[in-house]
Amino acid sequence: MVHRRRIRGVVLLWVALGLSVWGVGHAAAETTLEKIGRTGVFTVGTRTGSPPFGFINKQNEWVGFSIDLARLVHANIEKKLGKPIKFELKESKPDTRIPLLSSGAVDLIAGTMTDTRSRRDSVDFSLTFFATGAQFLVKKGSPIRGIKDIAGKRIGAQQGSTNERVLREKHPQAQLVVFPDQPAGFTALAQGKVDAYTNDGIQLAGLQAKAPKPDEWEIVGEFYSYEPYGMAMRKNDSEFRAIVNNTLMEAIEGREYFKLYEKWFGPKGEVPYPMSEIVLAFLLMQVVPK
Amino acid sequence: MIPVLFLGLSYDFRWSVLWTDGHGGWILEGVLTTLKLSALGWVIACLLGIVFGAMRTAPVRIIRWAGAAYVEFFRNVPLLVWLFFWYFGAPQILPQSAQEWFNRHGAEFWSAVLGLSVYHGARMAEVIRAGIQSIPRTQFEAAVSTGLSVVEAYRYVILPIALRLIIPPATNESLNLLKNSSLALTIGVAELTFMTRQIETYTAKAFEAFTAGTLIYLILCLGIAAVMGQVERSFQIPGLIARVGRAEH
Numbered sequence: 179m180v181h182r183r184r185i186r187g188v189v190l191l192w193v194a195l196g197l198s199v200w201g202v203g204h205a206a207a208e209t210t211l212e213k214i215g216r217t218g219v220f221t222v223g224t225r226t227g228s229p230p231f232g233f234i235n236k237q238n239e240w241v242g243f244s245i246d247l248a249r250l251v252h253a254n255i256e257k258k259l260g261k262p263i264k265f266e267l268k269e270s271k272p273d274t275r276i277p278l279l280s281s282g283a284v285d286l287i288a289g290t291m292t293d294t295r296s297r298r299d300s301v302d303f304s305l306t307f308f309a310t311g312a313q314f315l316v317k318k319g320s321p322i323r324g325i326k327d328i329a330g331k332r333i334g335a336q337q338g339s340t341n342e343r344v345l346r347e348k349h350p351q352a353q354l355v356v357f358p359d360q361p362a363g364f365t366a367l368a369q370g371k372v373d374a375y376t377n378d379g380i381q382l383a384g385l386q387a388k389a390p391k392p393d394e395w396e397i398v399g400e401f402y403s404y405e406p407y408g409m410a411m412r413k414n415d416s417e418f419r420a421i422v423n424n425t426l427m428e429a430i431e432g433r434e435y436f437k438l439y440e441k442w443f444g445p446k447g448e449v450p451y452p453m454s455e456i457v458l459a460f461l462l463m464q465v466v467p468k
Numbered sequence: 469m470i471p472v473l474f475l476g477l478s479y480d481f482r483w484s485v486l487w488t489d490g491h492g493g494w495i496l497e498g499v500l501t502t503l504k505l506s507a508l509g510w511v512i513a514c515l516l517g518i519v520f521g522a523m524r525t526a527p528v529r530i531i532r533w534a535g536a537a538y539v540e541f542f543r544n545v546p547l548l549v550w551l552f553f554w555y556f557g558a559p560q561i562l563p564q565s566a567q568e569w570f571n572r573h574g575a576e577f578w579s580a581v582l583g584l585s586v587y588h589g590a591r592m593a594e595v596i597r598a599g600i601q602s603i604p605r606t607q608f609e610a611a612v613s614t615g616l617s618v619v620e621a622y623r624y625v626i627l628p629i630a631l632r633l634i635i636p637p638a639t640n641e642s643l644n645l646l647k648n649s650s651l652a653l654t655i656g657v658a659e660l661t662f663m664t665r666q667i668e669t670y671t672a673k674a675f676e677a678f679t680a681g682t683l684i685y686l687i688l689c690l691g692i693a694a695v696m697g698q699v700e701r702s703f704q705i706p707g708l709i710a711r712v713g714r715a716e717h
Contacts, residue, residue, distance in 0.1 A: 273665050277674045300672035332571070337653075337662070338669035355576065355656045356666075362654065365556055371571045 210285050210411065210418040211259065220255055220263050222248045223270030223284035227360045229384035230448035231290045231308075231407075240267055243442040247307055248288040248409070250434065251425045258421060271359055272338030276300050279412055286411050286422065290381060292340045293408035302415065303408035304422045305464045307435075309457045311401020312341045314374040315367060315382040317394060322374050324399035328352040334363040334372035341376045344403045360385070374398075378405045384449045427465045435461070485671040486680050498663030499684060505577065505659060506646045509584035513645060516585060517592025522622055524597045535593065542590035548651050550587050555579035555655040580652035588645045595641055599634035600626055632703055639696040643689045650685075660684060 214220050224245055225232035232242035245267065252265045268284050275291060278284045279301055293303040314333070316322050322331060329351035335342035337356045345352055355372050357363040364385050367375040375382070379397060386395045409422055429435035443451040485491060523535030542550075555576065559567050570578075603626055611621035653662035664681035668674050 273669050276672050277668070280672075280674070297672075334656075337665060343670065356658065356662070357656050358654055362656070366656070369556065369560070370568060371555075371575060 210415050211255070211421070213282070214255060214263060214285060215259050215261075218261075218264055219266055220252050220286075221266045221268055221284045222252075223268050223275055223278050223287045223289065224248070225271070225289040225360075226269050228290050228381050229388050230442040231381070231384075232288075233384070233388075243308075243438060244288040244290070244407075244409075246438050246441075247426070247429070247435075248286060250429055251286065251288075251409075251422050254421050254425045254428075272336050273358065274338075275410065279410060285418075286409055288409045290378065290407055291410050292378070292405045294340060297410070300413070301410040302413050302419055303410055304419065305426045306406040306408050306460070307426055308380070308407040309460060310378045310380040310405050310407070312344065312376060312403040312405060313379040313382055313397050313399045313401060314376050315364075315385060316374045316396055316398055317367075317370075318396050320373065320396070320398075322398060325349065325402040328374065331373040332371070334366050334375040336360060336363060336377065339377065340403060340405060341378070345376065364389075380443075380449065380451055383451055387449045430461055431465050481676065482671075482673055483676050485667060485673045485676055489670075491667050491670075494663045494666060495660070495680065495684070498658065498660035499688075501577075501658055502646070502649050502660040502688075505580055505584065505649045505652060505657065508581045509588060509649065510642055510645055512581070512585035513588035513592050513641075516589025517596050518627070520589065520593035521596030521600065522627065524593065525600045527618065539590045539593050542586045543594070545587075547583060547587045547648055548654065550583040551580060551651055551655050554582045576652070576656040579655060580649070580657050584645060584649060584652075588641060588648070591641050591644070592638065595634050595637045596630060598637070599630035602633060603629055629705070629708065632700070632705060632708065635696060635700045639693055642692060642696070646688060646692065647685065 208216070222245070224240075224242065226234055226240065228242075230242055231244040232240070235241050249265065252263065256263050268278065270278050270284060270287055270289060272291075275284075275287045275289070276297070279287055287301075291297075291303075293306060297303070314322060314324070314328070322328060328345075328349060330353065332353045332355055333345060334355050334357060335345060337358050342354065342356055345354055355366065357366065360377070360381070363372075363375050363377075366372045368389075375385075377385075379401065382397045386392050386397065389395060411418055411422065426435070429438075439453065440447065442448050443453070486495065520535045520538050523531050524539065526532055526535070545553075558579075559570055559575070562570070607629070608621055608626060611625040612618065616624065649659055650661035652659050653665070661681055664677045667680075668677040671677070
């Protein structure tokens with residue numbers, strides 16, 4: 179009699195637990211817009227050490243090109259939901275951004291994330307908002323001039339970046355030294371601990387521009403990989419993705435994008451980087467008709 | 469996967485990422501690097517610990533002060549800061565050619581070994597000091613009265629007893645050392661935690677990758693604890709430690 183009561187009690191407890199976890203599991207399947215509407219916060223993951231996409235400037239402010247684009251998305255979210263939403267930034271790095279997105283800690287990654295097919299298995303990408311390629315940063319006068327010179331040399335890279343993966347898979351003769359973040363990699367280069375540091379060309383330009391003596395450094399080599407930057411978001415969320423893409427298209431169409439580009443990459447910008455004809459055409463052609 | 473479906477979660481488990489595409493080799497390489505790093509760090513830390521722990525109990529004040537200075541200096545700085553110091557900071561004072569040689573010969577690995585050794589050496593010194601100081605002074609006086617010098621008394625009487633007494637806290641410190649070796653990834657050492665993160669960035673299967681790391685560290689630590697337990701049993705001096713158990717009438 180006591181025995182039967184105990185078993186019933188235990189079974190009820192497990193059913194209750196299961197139902198509550200099931201309920202939680204289902205709650206986690208809400209769309210990003212629903213989540214933003216419910217919490218009132220739009221959280222964006224971005225870089226802190228990648229000028230000029232996301233970095234801390236001399237006035238100790240967290241600013242950047244990608245952050246400005248994310249603010250445009252924020253404005254459209256507020257319009258769509260019809261109420262003010264808080265805009266929050268969180269640091270994300272190549273090795274933490276996908277987990278941050280899947281766990282719901284951030285709603286959008288707007289930094290320097292390259293859109294690749296394998297990454298599309300885990301996240302969805304917006305339209306490409308910047309196009310560059312991987313190169314090498316070396317001390318001026320270094321014998322390394324490109325990808326063909328790296329065999330047997332120590333090359334610094336960031337863990338989780340596409341550059342590290344390309345070198346590891348396609349150029350195993352280079353000695354990869356992998357760091358968790360960009361500042362550590364650049365310090366290693368500055369101290370001669372690595373012979374070259376690899377990253378996307380524009381990020382290297384940012385590092386060079388922010389270095390104490392920019393003339394000591396050179397960016398060398400043809401693009402050895404194509405790096406289109408996109409904003410990443412959780413999969414299977416077409417409504418949110420439409421908002422992000424429409425924001426980008428409106429910005430390119432309405433020239434707001436080019437004003438921001440001029441601000442960060444123009445001759446007076448943080449990191450001068452003129453846009454090539456090909457990239458301009460590509461950006462314009464991404465804007466599909468209304 | 470039935471519990472997962474029941475819970476309505478949408479995560480797609482794929483444990484094979486841990487061994488396909490050469491990832492198994494990565495994990496193995498990571499484990500070996502962790503073990504190498506920890507073993508070297510442990511040996512040097514124990515030596516430093518014995519020397520400085522004994523120094524802190526010496527009858528001569530200058531020696532005691534030197535031991536205390538080492539311990540306080542090295543244990544009061546976070547290990548992560550030490551790693552950055554030995555890798556990015558200290559080599560700067562060496563001449564250029566020495567720096568270049570160091571860079572070409574495993575600077576990352578040896579900086580990590582140095583950082584782990586000095587930090588855990590300081591902590592071991594405290595553990596050993598506690599062990600030595602728990603030995604009644606009468607033992608030391610008895611040893612010296614049989615004609616042994618101070619150093620001989622330490623070497624043949626005090627330290628052997630102290631080393632047996634400190635096996636439990638020393639095991640604790642050794643496990644800490646093994647776990648702290650994971651910090652070496654911040655200066656580019658490809659140890660186990662680095663490899664699990666590598667698998668995660670390549671496959672986006674965070675749960676599987678980090679579970680693998682968790683389980684491996686757990687097994688390594690339990691293994692070390694088991695070995696230390698065995699060491700404790702095989703080296704014990706009968707009657708030295710009071711076994712607190714059922715009162716015998």
